[in-house]
Amino acid sequence: MATDKHFKYVILGGGVAAGYAAREFAKQGVKPGELAIISKEAVAPYERPALSKGYLFPQNAARLPGFYVCVGSGGEKLLPEWYSEKGIELVLSTEIVKADLATKTLTSAAGATFTYEILLIATGSSVIKLTDFGTQGADSNNILYLREIDDADKLVSAIQAKKGGKAVVVGGGYIGLELSAALKINDYDVTMVFPEPWCMPRLFTADIAAFYEAYYTNKGVKIVKGTVAVGFDADANGDVCTTFESSFSCKFLNVDANVYLPYFISCSQVTAVKLKDGRVLEADIVVVGVGGRPLTTLFKGQVTEEKGGIKTDAFFETSVPGVYAIGDVATFPLKMYSELRRVEHVDHARKSAEQSVKAIKGKESGESVPEYDYLPYFYSRSFDLAWQFYGDNVGETVLFGDSDPTSGKPKFGSYWIKDGKVLGAFLEGGSADENKAIAKVAKVQPPVANVEELKEEGLQFASKI
Structure with missing residues (x-):
């Protein structure tokens, strides 16, 4: 009660x-x-x-x-x-x-x-779900999302059930990149699909994204850009595979006791992802990461x-x-x-x-509390990579360091400059001290006299702030 x-x-x-x-x-x-x-x-x-x-x-x-x-x-x-x-x-x-x-x-x-x-x-x-838009076949089994621990458990079960299978990841943001890496580590044949011209477009510049796309490609992840999933094929049988018993009160039937009735779940499994550009990708698992509300x-x-x-x-x-x-x-x-x-x-x-x-x-x-003074901070880890970003990604950018995706230990970064000041800083492969240094840059917003010199200085610029 x-x-x-x-x-x-x-x-x-x-x-x-x-x-x-x-x-x-x-x-x-x-x-x-x-x-x-x-x-x-x-x-x-x-x-x-x-x-x-x-x-x-x-x-x-x-x-x-x-x-x-x-x-x-x-x-x-x-x-x-x-x-x-x-x-x-x-x-x-x-x-x-x-x-x-x-x-x-x-x-x-x-x-x-x-x-x-x-x-x-x-x-x-x-999470935003493709069923919200009425995408054809989006309610098939093994089209998965990730927000809560229950979602993660479903994904783990699907990965284990389809070992060595084909996975399509819809979305090229945080979730898309991290899950593509995780699925590849689980020996899946992985294809990542997203509509934008490069991955993580809300934060990455084209130069930064080029490194990650090449690194992922070298790891065996296929990347399909500039198109979206418009539908899904599922196995044709559509058989009912599971029945459950559901208990509910039947007062509307003037029955006081609970009654038990079977209900059914369709077992149609996703088999392919249909793309807007006409391509069809085979899939045992589809993971969707297209944002949240x-x-x-x-x-x-x-x-x-x-x-x-x-x-x-x-x-x-x-x-x-x-x-x-x-x-x-x-x-x-x-x-x-x-x-x-x-x-x-x-x-x-x-x-x-x-x-x-x-x-x-x-x-x-009756005690006063200082106003919230937040420095925006984002980070991610996948494969052997780990990046951090602080501040605001507005203005022109300079890329510095070793951004060769075939390097043994790539270390590179970017600064965002607007109105003669550095407003944002990104670093891949940085140490704890180096990450603290770029955070300080974003907080202090130091002036920049010469953008070319900033590119040459790279991390040295941050260490002087």
């Missing part, structure tokens, strides 16, 4: 931001019973980047409890018992279907209600929105007092660039969570 519960603080969502917010609440001295995390996932908050990296490795694969938060930032691993010890309630496997901010009430799919005094919206993003639907019409997210101030408080939005869903003032932005990245999820809790507790104690 559904029950009503009240908490002083509720974090809605169970991803990275939720875990880091809980840790900050504990640091700030939350009392037992005051805080709850409500998540539709069945597990405590974990480091989501592990799913596209270590989780899919054929050997020594990452598994829980190894990547619970907050290990991603070098902190203590928050096991489920940690929440119990701190008196923080984990309300798992619970989907909230209605949020009434006026009455401070959340209602679950099962009819349970949760009331709160302070709400942190940490709902993150959902911030999960803000529950709050439509109740909070101010901007740039696809929930608008917040520099403390992540929304237009509704006592309601905060953190991580992917927040459109916040990015102080160093004097503009509102929404950032989808784990680093911002962690830091915005900590900032919001400091602001909440500071407001309660």
Whole structure:
């Protein structure tokens, strides 16, 4: 039976931001019973980047409890018992279907209600699915996505079931690049398909992308650019392969007891990807990574929105007092660039969570908290590669270092220059100190007198800042 519960603080969502917010609440001295995390996932908050990296490795694969938060930032691993010890309630496997901010009430799919005094919206993003666009055959089996641990488990099962098979990765961004590498490491014949002229176009320049495309090609990954998947072939039998029993109340039939009825799942397996340019690619597995959407639907019409997210101030408080939005869903003032932005990245999820809790507790104690001053940061790891980027990728660029994809240990980077200042810096293959140096460049935004000299100096320029 559904029950009503009240908490002083509720974090809605169970991803990275939720875990880091809980840790900050504990640091700030939350009392037992005051805080709850409500998540539709069945597990405590974990480091989501592990799913596209270590989780899919054929050997020594990452598994829980190894990547619970907050290990991603070098902190203590928050096991489920940690929440119990701190008196923080984990309300798992619970989907909230209605949020009434006026009455401070959340209602679950099962009819349970949760009331709160302070709400942190940490709902993150959902993956964009090809079925959303009515793509022909997109509901076939083995067309997979990756966002949550359940998705990762399905992908692992598919990889193991079709060993040595053919995989098509739809999308050339973060997920596309990381999953293409993971599938290749699993001895798959991999083809990556994307519509843009080069991979990772939101961040990479053509020069940077050329290195990664050549490196991947040398690893055996086939790359098809400038076209999209318009349909999928599946095996023709379409047989029903599985039956389940479903229990549900039949009050509409005036039957008090539960009845059990079979239902069926079609077993049509994807066999090929049809491309807009007319090509057809054989496939045992298709993995789609074409972006995500911030999960803000529950709050439509109740909070101010901007740039696809929930608008917040520099403390992540929304237009509704006592309601905060953190991580992917927040459109916040990015102080160093004097503009509102929404950032989808784990680093911002962690830091915005900590900032919001400091602001909440500071407001309660009457202590002021500095405004959020975030330096944009992105990173990725695949094969033997590892890059980091800091700042803003606007203006003209210079490429420096060894960007030969056949090098034993390639190390190269790029600076972005606008209005005579370096605003962004990228480095592949850097050491910890070198990565700190390019971060400092992006933060300080040093002037550049001569772009050609900057290209010659390369990393030396960063080391002088």
